[in-house]
Amino acid sequence: MTQDKGPRGFVKAEDVARLAGVSRSAVSRTFTPGASVSPAVRQRVQDAAKALGYRVNRLASSLISEKSHLVGVVGANLGTPFISRQLDQLSRGLLSRGMQCLLLNAADADQGIAPLIELILEFRVRAIVIMSGSPPSSIIDECRANGVRVILMHRESDDTATDVIMSDDVGGAKLAADRLLQARCKRPAVVSNGRGTQSQMRRRDAFVARMREFGLDTEIWASGTTSYETGAQAARDLLSDDRLDGVFCVTDLLALGFLDTAREMGRSVPGQLSLVGFDDIPQSSWLPYHLTTIRQSTSGIVASVLAAIERDARPGEAPIHHILPVELVERSTC
Amino acid sequence: MTQDKGPRGFVKAEDVARLAGVSRSAVSRTFTPGASVSPAVRQRVQDAAKALGYRVNRLASSLISEKSHLVGVVGANLGTPFISRQLDQLSRGLLSRGMQCLLLNAADADQGIAPLIELILEFRVRAIVIMSGSPPSSIIDECRANGVRVILMHRESDDTATDVIMSDDVGGAKLAADRLLQARCKRPAVVSNGRGTQSQMRRRDAFVARMREFGLDTEIWASGTTSYETGAQAARDLLSDDRLDGVFCVTDLLALGFLDTAREMGRSVPGQLSLVGFDDIPQSSWLPYHLTTIRQSTSGIVASVLAAIERDARPGEAPIHHILPVELVERSTC
DNA sequence: GGGATGATTGCACACGTGTGCATTCAATAG
């Protein structure tokens, strides 16, 4: 099978050409869809390539064709249920469409994600997908100037026109508020992390505004990271107030921590307290929880992202701004 | 800031050289650590580069230096708690060591992961990390022949020498068995998926063997995928037998589904039934579960993988074969 | 001051591939 191919390096097209008795161009054309090669030559080339274990060098190939099939992905908290599901679907979609995923973890990005984006640009990627962090607009402008699409998920850039794809946080928060009102909630509270994440703040503010429309003031709790433990802490803090009867956690992970701790503190849910989450992660439908929540369609989001990537980047084009619908999932915490 | 840089393409070293009034070599050396450049020239080059928004083209750079800083990662079920945590830590570690992560999702790999590995090889990666799937040894041989390290996580290759890094499945299964025996278990069962995943089979077989050492026959349940729902199904199937008093689920995800369903069926855990899992995913320590389990050190595993990648690939070298210790985490399901 | 030494710098080649252009070849029509 694997022939003796000399001590150094990979097999190159020239080696295949020599073995097949054709020019190097013929080899290149054989592996270029739509190029003009006779069936006979193509066959000889393919045989020779197989015998030698030849594979096209994407580095050289992308260098000459000025664009690669790489897509840069920036994300943090990759171990989290919602984000990991998103990454799973995104990486699958990219692969199935002939693109590859260059993943940079933004967890340790103390300087912000600008350095990560610069690094990605060095690979001459086709597009950049940002799942976490807020890129400075100077970098985004530079990407656009170089014809690299930038796609923001669940966030928007203040001053620069970018492709934006997110769920309907405002609509979802309203659904949550209305559901709690329907459960005759009089004393609402909202729980979010303390990082000022865009999507969480949108949900929080929309929830508060909706409640105010009905004359209710919402207690706001915001601290820590987006985690189960933070939700638990929120419960310990908020439930010192006995009259609290409706809580909206802007994330399911927060909601699950809140729910467990509330019950441990002796509150019955939904008896004394109604609870609504956001995301619909798999754990929310597990038996002990059965959490009423707002479902985001990750598959819809990912599909929109993929479509945005595949759009040809024409200079004057208006950026995409998709807001995907969400839905209330009735379970048993209201 | 961003100058008018002509209509086509990225800024190249030649543009910077022209603006700085030096040769292109000087530009290249400025961005090459350890190269010889005078401070004055370096400064002029850096200024010019900044003004033009120049970044080194990694494609060309890697092409000439014959090796990239890319590491290919193959994995499936990326939305799963254990695997996503692993990927999170791995991608962080790679980035912090100056390497980039080329992620290929193996979920849709009907033909096996060989095509994915071939694709990765086209990028002339430095190493390939396999989190899921069993690569045919022919491909692995080819990788080694080309100086690309292949690192298998949680599995080993039958006939080819490869770097292997896994947890001590056998030791962990013994710990699980011993813990159940300590709880006076007489009728044990083991639950695994139906896919024949290597690590799961090792745990299962070691558990069964250990029980047999003590004269106990273990009921074996194996079906479906590795999921919460599969664990629930196992409980429905197995708990028709009233006498079952000790269950080892080879994965926490299975264990949590099993636990919820067992309780819903009226079994008290740990009263009538003891349960041990494997992995120690975050959810296992959540309040409703508090699962007794075998903890894998993902940080230890990832550290070993990173060390393996960074080892210089010398031809004659013996492959790495690390088996990392696991520990019993006592909680309240035994 | 002259020669030696060491640091800088520019030239030119190499990396492996895609593709326009001219050339060759076979096939077809007249």
Added chain:
DNA sequence: CTATTGAATGCACACGTGTGCAATCATCCC
């Protein structure tokens, strides 16, 4: 049989970078 057409093929250039080698320059010692 000749002229025409279209496909197939090879040549040569281009992509953007790293680096060995030789040339240049400044510096230092005697």
